[in-house]
Amino acid sequence: MFRSRSKDGQASTTQVDDAEPQPRDPQAPKGRPTPKRSEAQNQRRSLAKAPASRRDAAKRTREARRTAMARQREALASGDERYLPAxxxxxxxxxxxxxxxxxxxxxxxxxxxxxxxxxxxxxxxxxxxxxxxxxxxxxxxxxxxxxxxxxxxxxxxxxxxxxxxxxxxxxxxxxxxxxxxxxxxxxxxxxxxxxxx
Structure with missing residues (x-):
């Protein structure tokens, strides 16, 4: 809340509303590629259910690491900038x-x-x-x-x-x-x- 004085000396209040986000321009690029439908569905499924045990969590981590490494190998062969190492x-x-x-x-x-x-x-x-x-x-x-x-x-x-x-x-x-x-x-x-x- 900010206060400013008007000419006649009375304080007027101005509220800044930060709770409402600005709508994104539909024509503006989002800065990342759109995932394939199968990838998005797999990701939603994996995020939807939490691992039941430590073994499941470790298995999920290994799978994620394996897919990331496969993607990185493909990028090293093709030169795809998105998945190259840093x-x-x-x-x-x-x-x-x-x-x-x-x-x-x-x-x-x-x-x-x-x-x-x-x-x-x-x-x-x-x-x-x-x-x-x-x-x-x-x-x-x-x-x-x-x-x-x-x-x-x-x-x-x-x-x-x-x-x-x-x-x-x-x-x-x-x-x-x-x-x-x-x-x-x-x-x-x-x-x-x-x-x-």
Whole structure:
């Protein structure tokens, strides 16, 4: 209740009614996707009856976790933003993934090269072992230089594209993604090589 003085000095009262919510505009988006009928019915049924025992509650929790994990696996394969893990969500992370997936990097070939170098180091010849050590050094130097180049270019692209959004952790996320072979990356790459994100 607020009081205000009128010109003649008398106090008038004004009531603010917060109990009545404003009606939602039917044309405005609700901010979430409409669930399928079967999902909505299952959810209503599960909420309608409380678990009878701890065993039922644990079973229901396991089922919910299992469906959430299945949904998350599908999202990692398809790139569906709604069900991705928190570390992969958002436009900054999406751009970072596309930036990494669009180019070749030395780090993604680290595992195959490491297997070849280890095989060479098992050969009893001293010259072959020296060559394998030089290859190790060369691969590590190339990965470091490629990572520095990727970091600088990604930071610049993120500053230009997302000046007002939080870019914290995006470069580390990109470098971890470069260490994975392309076909083993999750979420799956959504852009082709050479395609600008």
């Amino acid at each position: 570390r992969d969500k958002g436009p900054v992370r999406r751009f970072t993934r596309d930036f990494v997936d669009a180019k070749w990097s030395v780090a993604e070939f680290f595992l195959p090269i490491a297997v070849v170098i280890l095989a060479l180091s098992l050969v009893p010849s001293l010259q072959v072992k020296n060559i394998s050590l030089l290859l190790w050094l060369g691969v590590i130097v190339m990965i470091v230089l490629d990572s520095i180049s990727t970091s600088v270019r990604l930071k610049k692209a993120l500053r230009e594209r997302f000046p007002d959004e939080s870019r914290k952790g995006a470069v580390a996320y990109a470098l971890m993604r470069t260490l994975q072979m392309r076909r083993m990356r999750l979420p799956k790459p959504q852009v082709a090589r050479g395609e600008l994100p």
